Amino acid sequence: MAELTAPRVLAxxxxxxxxxxxxxxTLDRLAKASGGSRPSGLLFRGSLPAVGPDIDLSAVEVLITDWGTPPLDAVTLDRFPALKLVxxxxxxxxxxxxDELFRRGILVTQAGDAMARPVAEVSLAFTLALLHQLPRFDHAMHDRADWALAEQAPPQHEIDGATIGIVGASRTGxxxxxxxxxxxxxxxxxxxxxDADDAHALDTELVGLDALLSHSRIVALHAPSLPGTYRMLSAEQFALMQDGAGLVNTARSWLVDPAALLAELQSGRIDAAIDVFDDEPLPTDSPLRLLPNVLLTPHRAAGTFEGHLRQGGIVVxxxxxxxGGKPLKHTVGPKDLNRMA
Structure with missing residues (x-):
């Protein structure tokens, strides 16, 4: 069968x-939505440069994207005169x-809802690890420390009855x-x-940031990237945290002053579990890698098998x-971009 040269949906x-x-x-659903059997309306290409001059883009109504997509500026969009949805x-x-997408009336949608559960689960795993001092024990055991030395750590705590502070009522939060x-x-x-009614509906207590930091055993960050949240936690805020408290960040490095956090962690007064960094990949010589009170993961909190399939399912x-001429549930507008990393 000849390869499709004028797709309706380009992935x-x-x-x-x-x-x-x-x-x-999910592929079968996508093929049916794009016009029948897969070759009739759907074409996969790994990137925009991989499309090539042999592919006629004039019929593309839907563009499916991943993280490697280049900016969809006017020059690029001129190649897609029929595009209606990204x-x-x-x-x-x-x-x-x-902004050119919105000026042309092209809809934008995304699959972020599918990522909330896995990121929340990793945040929970981080929380339990910090409460039970697992990073310190793990570092000591891997460093072949003497058993008596390896078992030395600040007090361990259970989550039942612990005060957990959440910064940001995002879907993940x-x-x-x-x-x-x-x-x-x-x-x-x-x-x-x-407001207070919103917090009541969530069965939680709404407090100021300073109060949350000073009263929480674990502080979990789930806030968006906004001008007002840039480096919202710096030396002054970290000083409010209890001795032995833990910081969980699966949200954005934007929220934290990295130098202030490093200094606090090097003192050993607090612990942290971190999935997001200003510099990614995290340099191999980063001092964070050497600290026994720090749990690190390489920005993989959303990377579950089930979550990825949910992402594809939402797209379809x-x-x-x-x-089908029905309303979309996950559209993104110009104002929403300001909340995204």
């Missing part, structure tokens, strides 16, 4: 990511969505809130967009709705 998804997002049933397999579209509440934690939340749900 700019790296080859290694395609099976992560789209299993066969559907992103991830959450943040800030790196490639431009709310998912994390439900998880820790289900295990008996007392929760505090700081988010300037909430949105494309089906689009071609």
């Amino acid at each position: 700019l998804v790296a080859e290694k990511l395609q099976p992560r997002f789209f299993d066969q049933p 559907a992103h397999t991830g959450a943040s579209v800030k790196s490639f969505v431009t 709310r998912a994390y809130l439900r998880l820790v509440q289900s295990l008996g934690a007392r929760t505090l939340i700081y988010d300037p967009t909430l 749900d949105e494309i089906e709705a689009f071609f």
Whole structure:
């Protein structure tokens, strides 16, 4: 069968990511939505440069994107005169969505809802690890420390009855809130967009940032990247945290002054579990890698098998709705870009 040269749906998804997002049933749905059997309306290419001059882009109505998509500026969009929808397999579209898309009336949607649960679970795992001093024990055991030395650590704590502070009532923050509440934690939340009624509906207590920092055993960050949240935690804020408290950051490095955090961690007074960094990949000589009171992961909090398939499923749900003339559930507007990393 000849290869499709005028697709209705073009998927700019790296080859290694395609099976992560789209299993066969999801592919079948996507093919049907794009016009029937897969070759009739759907074409996968790993990147925009890989499309090539042999592909006619004049019929493309939907563009599926991943993290490698270049900025969709006027020059690029001129190649897609029929484009009506950009559907992103991830959450943040800030790196490639431009004002030109909105000026042309092109809809943008994303699959961030699928990522809330896995990130919240990693935040919970981080929380339990810090409460039980697992990073310190693990470092000591791997360093072949004497048993008596390896078992030395600050007091361990249970989550049941612990005060957990959540900074940011994002979808991930709310998912994390439900998880820790289900295990008996007392929760505090700081988010300037909430009022007392909102907090009551979430079965939590709304407090100021300083109060949250000073009263929480664990502080979990789930706030967006906004001008007002840049480096919202610096030396002054870290000084408010209790001795032996822990910081969990699966959100954005934007929120934290890295030098101030490093100094606090090097003192040994608090612990941290971190999935996001200003410099990624994290340099191999980063002093964070040597600290026994720090748990590090390489920005993989959202990387579950199930979550990836949900991301692909949301993308296909949105494309089906689009071609069916139904409202989309996960659209992104110009103001939303300001909340994205």
